Amino acid sequence: MDANKDIVNIGVVGVGGWGKNLARNYSQILKANLRYICDLDQATLEKLAPLVQPENITTDYQELLDDNKLDAIVIATNGPTHYSLCKQALEAGKDVYVEKPFVMASAEARELIQLADEKSQVLMVGHLLEYHPVIEHLKKMIEDGELGDIRYIYAQRLNLGTVRQDENALWNFAPHDISVILYLLGLKPSDISARGQAYLQPGVEDVMFLTMNFNDQAMGHVHVSWLDPHKTRKITIVGSKRMAVFDDLEPSEKLKIYDKGVELNMDYDTYAEYVGLRFGDITIPHIKVGEPLRAECEHFLSCIRNRATPRSDGEDGFRVVEVLEAADLSLSQNGNPVAIDGASS
Numbered sequence: 001m002d003a004n005k006d007i008v009n010i011g012v013v014g015v016g017g018w019g020k021n022l023a024r025n026y027s028q029i030l031k032a033n034l035r036y037i038c039d040l041d042q043a044t045l046e047k048l049a050p051l052v053q054p055e056n057i058t059t060d061y062q063e064l065l066d067d068n069k070l071d072a073i074v075i076a077t078n079g080p081t082h083y084s085l086c087k088q089a090l091e092a093g094k095d096v097y098v099e100k101p102f103v104m105a106s107a108e109a110r111e112l113i114q115l116a117d118e119k120s121q122v123l124m125v126g127h128l129l130e131y132h133p134v135i136e137h138l139k140k141m142i143e144d145g146e147l148g149d150i151r152y153i154y155a156q157r158l159n160l161g162t163v164r165q166d167e168n169a170l171w172n173f174a175p176h177d178i179s180v181i182l183y184l185l186g187l188k189p190s191d192i193s194a195r196g197q198a199y200l201q202p203g204v205e206d207v208m209f210l211t212m213n214f215n216d217q218a219m220g221h222v223h224v225s226w227l228d229p230h231k232t233r234k235i236t237i238v239g240s241k242r243m244a245v246f247d248d249l250e251p252s253e254k255l256k257i258y259d260k261g262v263e264l265n266m267d268y269d270t271y272a273e274y275v276g277l278r279f280g281d282i283t284i285p286h287i288k289v290g291e292p293l294r295a296e297c298e299h300f301l302s303c304i305r306n307r308a309t310p311r312s313d314g315e316d317g318f319r320v321v322e323v324l325e326a327a328d329l330s331l332s333q334n335g336n337p338v339a340i341d342g343a344s345s
């Protein structure tokens, strides 16, 4: 796209449950023009018809690829279709945003990253939580050392909700939590182990427990489930100085910082003196929480205009897919740890 051009022409492909939110956002942002909506399902398209010109509502993806005025394509179809749609968009010279999971195999991710590089196209993956103001706040706290050394992070994404047939709970739910844990720690895990069960449909795990080991120092744990009595969206961070709990279902006080910890006193006579428990204050930082999806859409537009690399770029997508792939392998081996290549120390 011409860097001097102000308004970015966007086409959204897949305007179902989630894609309609993306289409709505791009139709509302002044610096964007929602030029197309595309879906295989006519009834789904009709619900969003007021958002675009009638001639730009289509079931034919090729129309988007062939339109020279279209700058970027936003892909919000089901995960297994992402690779092919993304490849076609990049080959047609479009900047691309693709929902999580980026693709279903790390080799596909690598190929798309290379293609985007060769064609100097923006490639962004929809790791929404990386644009959440609470996560941005936590990232800064960790960088400033306010939580101390991060010992472990665990995330719970549970409910009795939509049961998918084309992806298991891990590929559907866990990309958010994996991307956040990698983002907050700034590290790649050295190995992954995963256990899960398919209680509802054969071969499609609905409950998964995933553990990421970061060089035998920090640990990351993700519990995802479609079969749980409680709707839960929580991330807990345990640092050597402080602990933090992000509860995304809280309407306003989403982040609590606990000044709690264990201090070891080397100059001791009794065990009670050696292990000192610290129970300090609980603080609730004031964080203005706008719609993270709006922030994510604005970021994509800004990267398109400035030809910049998105925070959740193809490499970020690759790292998450690599973890998911290793988790699948571990799952098939009864939870044996699976090493990840090139983990940073």
Ligand SMILES: NC(=O)c1ccc[n+]([C@@H]2O[C@H](COP(=O)([O-])OP(=O)(O)OC[C@H]3O[C@@H](n4cnc5c(N)ncnc54)[C@H](O)[C@@H]3O)[C@@H](O)[C@H]2O)c1
Residues within 6 Å of the ligand: 013, 014, 015, 016, 017, 018, 019, 038, 039, 040, 041, 044, 061, 076, 077, 078, 079, 081, 099, 100, 101, 126, 128, 172
């Ligand atoms: N970021 C988030 O918080 C979040 C939340 C929910 C879903 N998602 C992601 O969004 C994507 C879509 O999920 P959903 O819940 O909206 O699914 P959905 O099934 O409700 O919608 C998918 C839509 O894509 C359409 N579609 C499928 N293949 C197509 C093709 N080749 N061309 C055109 N249209 C096609 C379907 O007709 C359907 O309307 C998934 O990747 C999912 O993981 C992200």
